[in-house]
Amino acid sequence: MTETYQVPPQLGGQRADAVVAGLCAASRTEAAGWIAEGRITWAEDRSQHHVQGGRAAGAAVKKSEKLPAGALITVDEPEPVDPAEIKVEAVQDMRLLYQDEDLVAVDKPVGVAAHPSPGWQGPTVIGGLLAAGVEIATSGAQERRGIVHRLDVGTSGVMVVAKTEGAYSVLKDAFRDRTPAKTYHALVQGLPDPHEGTIDAPIGRHPGHDWRFAVIDGGREARTHYRLLEAYGRASLMDISLETGRTHQIRVHFSALGHPCAGDLTYGADPTLAAELGLTRQWLHAVELGIDHPITGERLSIRSDYPADLSEALSILES
Structure with missing residues (x-):
């Protein structure tokens, strides 16, 4: 609306x-x-x-x-979700990477949304946690309980959810102030030059597509730091850290450089290469999240291994 x-x-x-x-x-x-x-x-x-x-x-x-x-x-304004419509169901391949009485970290699979939203009928992290018996007691909209940050449906990897009100408040402030260290790995087409650097370009909604974003004048500030991990010729594996957290930031920034994420047809990836690598989504994975524990202050570093589809794409390039 x-x-x-x-x-x-x-x-x-x-x-x-x-x-x-x-x-x-x-x-x-x-x-x-x-x-x-x-x-x-x-x-x-x-x-x-x-x-x-x-x-x-x-x-x-x-x-x-x-x-x-x-x-x-x-x-x-997003349409509200009726709490009665929240699907509490087990999420296949969603593993718990860390859990204590204040927070839980999951390995979010591709095809899973962070929380319910209008029009989304698929599985969610919140629904999967509730199905697994993980209690999440925070205020706010019921369908977004405990959510302090999100990953796109088509992106896999580490995601943390607050379980208590105290943890929720501290973690929301931390992500707002950009203190967590968010590390991604992305396989991008070609070889970016230079091999290490920072992309500093504002991002906003695409003027011609409501469901896409783009680098535009007047957009919100966005900074992406990257370095080359491995060059395969047709594609390169990049280590990426985000200073800001805009929607589709990595995908938009590398597309703007002319090096879209492999498999990301929405942002200009080569469909032939995607088919050769067996990719049905962008090669993008939240590999590590570093946060200060919201209660104890202990530094936590939580990692996620590549899922099968992304590992197979690398194997094809290596061979």
Whole structure:
């Protein structure tokens, strides 16, 4: 559901997440999540004579920026999920990598969403944990209980879920402040030059495709650090760390460089190479997550091995 609001005087000058929460009767956490997903854009109201400059319509919102009274914000609010519709079912191949009384880390398989959402009928991490008897006691929307970060449906690897309210609060702040160390491995087409570096390019919704993202002017800041692990000729295995966590960030950034993730047909990968490697999704895996334990402060480093389809693709290249 998309709505456009005008920032009233009493909310003028406040942070974007506070403004959105006030206008949409949402929590600050929910509002910040919508902003992180690129659901909020804004433009200046040209009828306000005191407004200077030329804020373009559709410019992405940053949650910490302050919105002036009279600004026009557009909110693409997700449809709520009926808690009764949450599918509690075992998720094949989803292993528990770590668990204590405060948090649980899973090895998320491809084809599994982090949490239920409108239109998604497949398995979810939340449904799989509940089916496994893992209790998750946090506030917020029931369908997103314990979720402090997410992986795309088509991306496999390490994902952590909070089990208690205390852990949830600390971990949400940690991911917001970008303190966890998120390491991915990606097989990209060709050989990036230089072999090590940083991609610093803003990302926003693709102007021609609602379900895709792109490097665009006015997008949200996004930085991806990478280094070459192995060159195979037709493709290269990269070690990647994220400084920011935008939707599809790795896929968008490497596509913009002309080196899309192998198998990622959405972002320009070669379908012939994908077929040769047996890939039906992007070769992208969250291989390691480093976090400070939300209660004890102990540093945890949780790793995930490559799943069978990604390992087989590397074997084909090596042979």
